[in-house]
Amino acid sequence: xxxxxxxxxxxxxxxxxxxxxxxxxxxxxxxxxxxxxxxxxxxxxxxxxxxxxxxxxxxxxxxxxxxxxxxxxxxxxxxxxxxxxxxxxxxxxxxxxxxxxxxxxxxxxxxxxxxxxxxxxxxxxxxxxxxxxxxxxxxxxxxxxxxxxxxxxxxxxxxxxxxxxxxxxxxxxxxxxxxxxxxxxxxxxxxxxxxxxxxxxxxxxxxxxxxxxxxxxxxxxxxxxxxxxxxxxxxxxxxxxxxxxxxxxxxxxxxxxxxxxxxxxxxxxxxxxxxxxxxxxxxxxxxxxxxxxxxxxxxxxxxxxxxxxxxxxxxxxxxxxxxxxxxxxxxxxxxxxxxxxxxxxxxxxxxxxxxxxxxxxxxxxxxxxxxxxxxxxxxxxxxxxxxxxxxxxxxxxxxxxxxxxxxxxxxxxxxxxxxxxxxxxxxxxxxxxxxxxxxx
Amino acid sequence: xxxxxxxxxxxxxxxxxxxxxxxxxxxxxxxxxxxxxxxxxxxxxxxxxxxxxxxxxxxxxxxxxxxxxxxxxxxxxxxxxxxxxxxxxxxxxxxxxxxxxxxxxxxxxxxxxxxxxxxxxxxxxxxxxxxxxxxxxxxxxxxxxxxxxxxxxxxxxxxxxxxxxxxxxxxxxxxxxxxxxxxxxxxxxxxxxxxxxxxxxxxxxxxxxxxxxxxxxxxxxxxxxxxxxxxxxxxxxxxxxxxxxxxxxxxxxxxxxxxxxxxxxxxxxxxxxxxxxxxxxxxxxxxxxxxxxxxxxxxxxxxxxxxxxxxxxxxxxxxxxxxxxxxxxxxxxxxxxxxxxxxxxxxxxxxxxxxxxxxxxxxxxxxxxxxxxxxxxxxxxxxxxxxxxxxxxxxxxxxxxxxx
Numbered sequence: 001x002x003x004x005x006x007x008x009x010x011x012x013x014x015x016x017x018x019x020x021x022x023x024x025x026x027x028x029x030x031x032x033x034x035x036x037x038x039x040x041x042x043x044x045x046x047x048x049x050x051x052x053x054x055x056x057x058x059x060x061x062x063x064x065x066x067x068x069x070x071x072x073x074x075x076x077x078x079x080x081x082x083x084x085x086x087x088x089x090x091x092x093x094x095x096x097x098x099x100x101x102x103x104x105x106x107x108x109x110x111x112x113x114x115x116x117x118x119x120x121x122x123x124x125x126x127x128x129x130x131x132x133x134x135x136x137x138x139x140x141x142x143x144x145x146x147x148x149x150x151x152x153x154x155x156x157x158x159x160x161x162x163x164x165x166x167x168x169x170x171x172x173x174x175x176x177x178x179x180x181x182x183x184x185x186x187x188x189x190x191x192x193x194x195x196x197x198x199x200x201x202x203x204x205x206x207x208x209x210x211x212x213x214x215x216x217x218x219x220x221x222x223x224x225x226x227x228x229x230x231x232x233x234x235x236x237x238x239x240x241x242x243x244x245x246x247x248x249x250x251x252x253x254x255x256x257x258x259x260x261x262x263x264x265x266x267x268x269x270x271x272x273x274x275x276x277x278x279x280x281x282x283x284x285x286x287x288x289x290x291x292x293x294x295x296x297x298x299x300x301x302x303x304x305x306x307x308x309x310x311x312x313x314x315x316x317x318x319x320x321x322x323x324x325x326x327x328x329x330x331x332x333x334x335x336x337x338x339x340x341x342x343x344x345x346x347x348x349x350x351x352x353x354x355x356x357x358x359x360x361x362x363x364x365x366x367x368x369x370x371x372x373x374x375x376x377x378x379x380x381x382x383x384x385x386x387x388x389x390x391x392x393x394x395x396x397x398x399x400x401x402x403x404x405x406x407x408x409x410x411x412x413x414x415x416x417x418x419x420x421x422x423x424x425x426x427x428x429x430x431x432x433x434x435x436x437x438x439x440x
Numbered sequence: 441x442x443x444x445x446x447x448x449x450x451x452x453x454x455x456x457x458x459x460x461x462x463x464x465x466x467x468x469x470x471x472x473x474x475x476x477x478x479x480x481x482x483x484x485x486x487x488x489x490x491x492x493x494x495x496x497x498x499x500x501x502x503x504x505x506x507x508x509x510x511x512x513x514x515x516x517x518x519x520x521x522x523x524x525x526x527x528x529x530x531x532x533x534x535x536x537x538x539x540x541x542x543x544x545x546x547x548x549x550x551x552x553x554x555x556x557x558x559x560x561x562x563x564x565x566x567x568x569x570x571x572x573x574x575x576x577x578x579x580x581x582x583x584x585x586x587x588x589x590x591x592x593x594x595x596x597x598x599x600x601x602x603x604x605x606x607x608x609x610x611x612x613x614x615x616x617x618x619x620x621x622x623x624x625x626x627x628x629x630x631x632x633x634x635x636x637x638x639x640x641x642x643x644x645x646x647x648x649x650x651x652x653x654x655x656x657x658x659x660x661x662x663x664x665x666x667x668x669x670x671x672x673x674x675x676x677x678x679x680x681x682x683x684x685x686x687x688x689x690x691x692x693x694x695x696x697x698x699x700x701x702x703x704x705x706x707x708x709x710x711x712x713x714x715x716x717x718x719x720x721x722x723x724x725x726x727x728x729x730x731x732x733x734x735x736x737x738x739x740x741x742x743x744x745x746x747x748x749x750x751x752x753x754x755x756x757x758x759x760x761x762x763x764x765x766x767x768x769x770x771x772x773x774x775x776x777x778x779x780x781x782x783x784x785x786x787x788x789x790x791x792x793x794x795x796x797x798x799x800x801x802x803x804x805x806x807x808x809x810x811x812x813x814x815x816x817x818x819x820x821x822x823x824x825x826x827x828x829x830x831x832x833x834x835x836x837x838x839x840x841x842x843x844x
Contacts, residue, residue, distance in 0.1 A: 019740060022736050022740060026733055026736065026737075029729060029733065030733075033726070033729075066552075102502070104502075104503040104696060113696070114503060114694075114696050115696065116502050116503050116696045116698065204644065205643075205644050205645065205646070206800065207643060207644055207715075209715070231505075231506065240624050240625075241592055241593060241594070241623070241624045241625065241626065242592075242593070243592070245592060245593045245663060246506075310799075310800050311715065311719055313799075313800075314477075314796075314800060315719075315722065318470070318474070318723075318726055321466060321469075321470045322470070322726060322729065322730060322733075324466055325463055325466050325467055325470070325730055325733055325734065326733055328459050328460075328462050328463035328466065328737070329463055329733050329734070329736065329737035329740075331459050332456060332459045332460055332463070332737050332740060332741045333737065333740040333741070335455065335456055335459070335741075336456070336740055336741055336743075336744030336745075337744075339744070339748075340744060340747065340748075391715075391718055392711075392714050392715070392718075393715065423455070427455070
């Protein structure tokens with residue numbers, strides 16, 4: 001029966017090619033616009049650490065002793081002492097301190113001019129905790145952290161640039177005025193967003209596309225980085241002007257982030273207590289004014305920072321409004337098309353076709369339009385994503401159609417066309433055969 | 441033209457009428473809001489910088505110790521001044537549409553109780569305010585003895601020039617000259633008022649805060665170094681910029697030239713707003729596609745109706761209706777449907793605007809967008825229905841006699 005209906009549908013679509021093209025085009029454009037924005041949304045609002053993110057937490061304490069605003073959120077990052085205290089207590093399953101800075105980088109045996117690159121100074125747990133993949137070598141050890149070892153991990157981009165993509169483990173890199181030994185080269189590691197650097201999203205006015213940049217080019221042990229790039233660390237914010245800008249260890253500023261991994265609910269509760277206890281203790285010592293703490297999961301922290309740029313959300317809404325207009329349009333055209341064939345339908349009904357059969361036949365025709373629209377929509381989505389990749393945004397290089405979104409294109413397209421077809425099909429199935437036969 | 445029979449006919453086609461009206465309503469709502477967003481993006485892109493953008497460029501150096509600042513600056517400035525066509529080379533920490541190095545929250549009292557907002561401190565060496573070309577509307581420009589050395593992020597005490605927008609925010613209605621602002625222990629006294637001076641990063645700020653900036657005179661030092669403002673004739677600027685980068689590379693080979701941020705101000709402005717330009721382009725694309733789809737929907741349905749009513753049209757013609765009567769019938773019908781859609785669309789437009797206002801901090805949709813949206817859709821409807829209506833008008837009266 002389905003094959004017969006399909007045959008009828010193809011005949012019907014061929015009979016009126018202009019109208020068919022109009023309907024297919026309307027669906028294709030609507031689907032193309034929606035799927036392009038949905039793919040970008042999917043890319044930007046996804047989980048950067050699938051399977052692990054539920055165990056990753058972001059502790060916060062309120063280091064600012066001057067603020068009078070209540071209630072308030074603790075500052076996005078910590079001062080040096082809070083960060084180091086919490087990290088060195090080792091109360092979580094894994095913990096990584098991070099500090100960002102820019103550093104001058106040279107390869108001693110390269111003729112390239114020196115580069116200014118982003119450096120992440122962190123502790124050894126960073127790599128296993130965030131499931132970082134390596135092309136060559138590996139991260140450093142906890143002993144390297146302790147010994148302030150002169151070692152570094154570099155990105156594959158930097159490895160390509162300085163060492164032509166060869167295995168550079170064991171080679172030397174000059175960071176500012178210090179030589180460090182390369183122990184690892186990152187693989188194709190591109191979390192979206194670059195979650196561990198996310199902060200200050202609520203002050204970004206919705207312009208958060210910078211959260212989707214690439215990982216830093218140079219990673220060093222925390223204390224190593226602080227020593228070799230001393231004087232080049234910049235605060236997230238300060239409550240008094242620092243006496244020695246760039247040297248923040250004892251400054252009234254926040255600039256250090258701490259990430260912890262807590263594998264069970266009991267450990268989360270324990271860590272929360274520990275954090276509260278620490279804040280209370282610091283308040284008693286007079287270093288903190290408020291003992292507020294937060295322990296958000298990775299996804300809660302991303303959510304709190306509103307990481308998806310407001311422009312992208314706006315584009316998604318716009319695309320769906322557009323799809324709705326295309327839907328109304330298709331309903332109107334299908335209605336016209338089906339009712340135009342009232343005579344034909346009347347004959348079929350008179351010859352014994354049930355209402356259900358007429359309804360099914362009309363839906364098959366609508367579904368066929370959906371499939372054709374889906375193909376067009378898929379092509380337009382590819383075009384749309386190409387346009388996104390041409391945009392000067394940090395996430396541009398990641399905008400590709402994956403298998404799931406490809407399937408969704410067709411599912412959405414057929415769903416939309418069936419939805420558009422349902423009402424006209426219902427109308428068509430209610431055509432009174434006698435009335436139509438009379439006018440033949 | 442009688443409206444009664446048209447309404448009666450539409451009542452027979454309630455579903456189709458409603459569909460077209462809903463399509464028009466949605467189109468109207470999206471159209472009004474999208475136009476409004478385009479307008480606000482465009483107005484942001486045309487923000488008045490208050491400086492002579494066409495004549496300015498910047499060179500940014502990095503990757504050296506603060507202790508070497510004096511030496512690097514001396515060599516770089518000498519090399520830049522030697523580039524033919526350069527009118528002036530001055531030091532300025534932040535650059536309009538470029539580097540941002542002086543963003544901080546201020547208070548209007550020494551105790552730090554009255555928060556004045558987060559503003560941009562343009563800390564500049566001698567001649568930099570003049571080089572910018574910012575227009576002074578009250579008070580005085582910086583004098584030679586206003587420029588002092590400093591060791592922190594900002595000078596601890598300085599006479600400053602403030603923008604009119606910031607002055608009006610801090611001291612509404614009052615004369616800002618002689619007023620003071622504090623940043624922690626640093627203290628600044630207003631001696632001049634600038635017409636306007638844009639922040640380095642205007643897109644990140646609400647409209648009214650985009651010109652919250654002050655100019656602080658200071659002598660170059662560890663925290664005012666490596667950020668040069670070049671002034672040249674606009675037509676020479678591209679060449680001057682090329683030569684300047686080459687000259688600096690030679691003069692200070694051991695530092696890193698930040699090529700990302702070393703550009704003419706025109707280029708920096710382009711870069712600053714490229715996302716907004718892309719978004720405005722996208723919105724225009726959506727509007728065109730939307731109007732196209734809506735028009736096609738109207739054409740499709742009107743054609744269907746014309747075909748369906750051929751006989752009635754023939755009868756009307758046989759009974760004495762002119763071609764014009766038939767034409768006007770379909771035009772009026774379309775006008776009524778579109779009007780119905782527009783009424784719905786205006787309600788929807790404001791609903792969407794309310795949602796946008798709460799989620800995207802967009803201002804309220806100005807009233808005048810609604811009549812414009814209505815006019816566009818009426819026009820579109822009439823244009824779309826013209827073809828089918830002309831076909832209807834061409835139906836000969838003889839059709840009436842054929843099959844009845």
